[in-house]
Ligand SMILES: *[C@@H]1O[C@H](CO)[C@@H](O)[C@H](O)[C@H]1NC(C)=O
Ligand SMILES: *[C@@H]1O[C@H](CO)[C@@H](O)[C@H](O)[C@H]1NC(C)=O
Ligand SMILES: *[C@@H]1O[C@H](CO)[C@@H](O)[C@H](O)[C@H]1NC(C)=O
Ligand SMILES: *[C@@H]1O[C@H](CO)[C@@H](O)[C@H](O)[C@H]1NC(C)=O
Ligand SMILES: *[C@@H]1O[C@H](CO)[C@@H](O)[C@H](O)[C@H]1NC(C)=O
Ligand SMILES: *[C@@H]1O[C@H](CO)[C@@H](O)[C@H](O)[C@H]1NC(C)=O
Ligand SMILES: *[C@@H]1O[C@H](CO)[C@@H](O)[C@H](O)[C@H]1NC(C)=O
Ligand SMILES: *[C@@H]1O[C@H](CO)[C@@H](O)[C@H](O)[C@H]1NC(C)=O
Ligand SMILES: *[C@@H]1O[C@H](CO)[C@@H](O)[C@H](O)[C@H]1NC(C)=O
């Protein structure tokens with residue numbers, strides 16, 4: 231209720247702001263926020279802010295720029311960028327942009343995209359233990375700064391206490407925009423708002439609080455959600471610092487691209503070490519890298535040595551649904567953990583099936599009640615649990631079996647006692663719990679079908695719900711969740727995406743707290759799901775790696791995470807997809823993150839920022855488009871461009887026709903000085919893979935050795951896709967690369 235009221239206030243407050251620009255010739259109703267790319271200023275001293283600003287202002291229409299920087303002018307300018315691009319964001323009409331195009335120094339402009347948020351137990355599940363191993367070796371991420379671009383932060387939450395936290399490192403230049411700096415301490419060392427500069431960077435809903443605490447929250451004992459999953463809540467890097475860059479609306483989850491760019495611009499300036507972005511384009515909104523503000527900004531960050539971890543999107547399980555797919559970022563998919571909050575369905579025939587439920591209620595019906603599956607057919611569709619159907623079928627006091635897409639409020643209104651919410655076939659096994667207005671248990675597609683068959687088999691079906699509570703040790707974990715976005719990448723199919731998966735299903739972490747002291751303890755933690763949740767796990771792990779290996783480049787950290795990822799689940803079988811079949815590389819990437827192994831990968835595939843230039847030229851981008859991404863002067867004609875698969879990436883995505891293809895890779899020894907590695911290839915039917923040389927030896931640390939891998943199609947098979955595995959093995963080291971092969 232509160233959020234609806236406040237949203238209304240937001241909308242009302244918008245109109246006066248726009249109406250303020252009255253003396254402009256163009257129709258102010260047509261104003262849109264454009265991101266404008268201009269040449270880097272050639273003259274003047276642009277370390278002085280005012281000069282850069284006047285260069286940008288010189289592109290605004292003459293009608294509003296007669297006196298240099300007047301009020302109207304100022305109100306049209308939305309953000310000045312210094313690091314992420316040469317350019318600015320301004321509110322303009324299409325006509326004004328046309329005029330601007332004629333000015334010397336103008337490169338391009340586009341209407342900003344709208345991005346969105348990709349909405350305690352996990353450290354132990356990931357093998358992190360308080361007094362030993364990698365957590366200790368990496369000093370819990372001490373001294374590393376994680377910048378989170380999100381919906382703000384709830385600064386008074388106990389997860390952001392700064393006991394044992396050192397002060398920020400000397401290089402830190404960030405700001406705290408909470409009134410009087412009150413919300414900041416040695417944990418939250420910076421907090422700014424790029425959505426509305428007049429408001430503090432507070433998170434009134436919870437998303438940014440949740441992601442921040444997952445990355446770097448401190449130890450909080452007795453964290454639970456409605457009494458379930460009770461334990462110590464802690465982020466991945468409990469001694470890392472946090473800086474919040476608010477760029478997303480905390481009520482509706484939308485993030486204007488111009489604000490996200492401004493947030494990233496500031497984060498680079500401030501001196502963060504790791505960037506965590508649980509945001510991106512919506513379903514199937516793919517943008518070439520030169521038209522994608524996050525990809526462009528992330529490149530500038532990587533150039534400065536900043537690691538960028540980003541969510542893959544929640545648009546699975548369909549292929550080509552992955553977003554945030556630039557090779558310089560770590561694209562993170564979502565998987566399950568071994569913890570579930572179990573409620574079983576006990577049918578009248580004594581069959582029992584496990585499902586999951588958040589247990590908001592003390593009075594889940596445990597006696598047998600009539601069970602009903604309300605369906606009606608009309609000319610256009612079969613409608614299950616729709617308001618019309620519920621009018622024609624009596625559900626009062628009954629347990630009601632419905633599809634997950636149904637609105638529980640409708641069933642509550644019709645008098646249902648409880649709901650069994652079943653997945654559709656596409657979602658399969660993936661169970662995501664959530665708060666609901668009606669007692670419910672969520673079951674897989676297979677279980678739902680069994681319950682349907684039981685209902686069909688008897689004239690008086692009944693069911694009882696039996697609460698079992700928190701259960702740890704599910705052997706099929708981790709498994710890929712249905713919603714996690716799948717590759718191939720649309721923009722660059724020759725790069726395998728997502729890169730890796732991490733915990734993103736039913737994740738418990740800090741939840742909304744207003745600036746005032748916490749009164750409603752029920753909301754201190756909440757359980758939510760999404761690649762939004764898996765991304766900050768990897769951000770925190772990257773911080774640990776950065777702390778343990780300050781000399782590793784972003785690409786080296788990424789390689790370490792990918793080549794050591796687990797490819798099997800807790801029972802030693804291949805990681806499964808939501809349909810019980812082994813997950814393919816477009817779902818699981820290199821596998822499930824294994825932080826301790828990532829700390830000691832043996833070999834890494836390194837990439838220097840300039841190495842991406844021949845790759846971008848190879849995507850057939852124009853010089854101007856490549857310049858827009860990498861900055862500076864680039865002429866593709868003057869360098870040899872490379873195929874996507876030739877980038878020194880830790881995984882392969884090959885499109886194989888009748889002619890053989892050879893790619894080079896270079897590995898760097900970050901393990902013991904004197905080791906020899908032997909290659910191990912698992913090739914599928916119809917493809918021959920050869921490695922040259924198939925044995926490599928190192929005599930010193932940081933030594934680089936190149937090898938080549940050749941793919942040859944030996945037989946036509948009836949599949950369009952297959953996969954292979956390449957590993958370099960030496961004693962305890964296995965440097966693994968997944969290979970996805972699409973036949974063309
Ligand atoms: C920004 O916040 C201020 C203070 O709450 C408010 O008056 C103003 O309308 C907001 N602007 C926008 C564009 O929402
Ligand atoms: C640019 O400005 C900075 C700061 O005001 C000053 O230190 C520097 O010497 C100036 N450089 C030039 C080339 O004028
Ligand atoms: C959570 O665990 C702690 C420590 O074991 C205990 O003191 C507390 O009562 C538990 N809370 C709940 C809600 O179970
Ligand atoms: C979200 O809220 C902002 C105001 O805070 C508004 O400008 C925007 O249009 C809203 N977006 C959606 C999709 O509702
Ligand atoms: C028939 O089903 C369609 C699709 O669900 C629905 O929009 C429509 O309202 C239904 N008509 C009746 C009379 O129930
Ligand atoms: C229920 O029984 C009918 C008639 O025997 C059959 O057509 C239908 O497929 C059955 N449904 C299920 C879910 O078993
Ligand atoms: C780029 O253009 C060349 C020559 O036309 C073509 O062979 C190649 O496939 C193109 N690359 C991409 C990624 O489209
Ligand atoms: C791969 O390496 C070999 C040997 O160094 C070299 O001759 C070849 O040109 C390289 N291939 C590409 C595509 O760079
Ligand atoms: C590695 O081997 C080389 C040559 O055999 C030797 O000179 C060097 O001392 C060895 N280094 C280590 C660390 O064992």
Ligand SMILES: *[C@@H]1O[C@H](CO)[C@@H](O)[C@H](O)[C@H]1NC(C)=O
Nearest residue numbers: 915916946947948949950951
């Ligand atoms: C492909 O061929 C194999 C045997 O070679 C067969 O088992 C499989 O069913 C075929 N698949 C399709 C989709 O035709």
Ligand SMILES: *[C@@H]1O[C@H](CO)[C@@H](O)[C@H](O)[C@H]1NC(C)=O
Nearest residue numbers: 797804812912914953954955
């Ligand atoms: C590659 O490894 C994965 C994970 O262990 C496995 O599921 C897959 O079957 C392997 N591929 C081949 C061709 O053996």
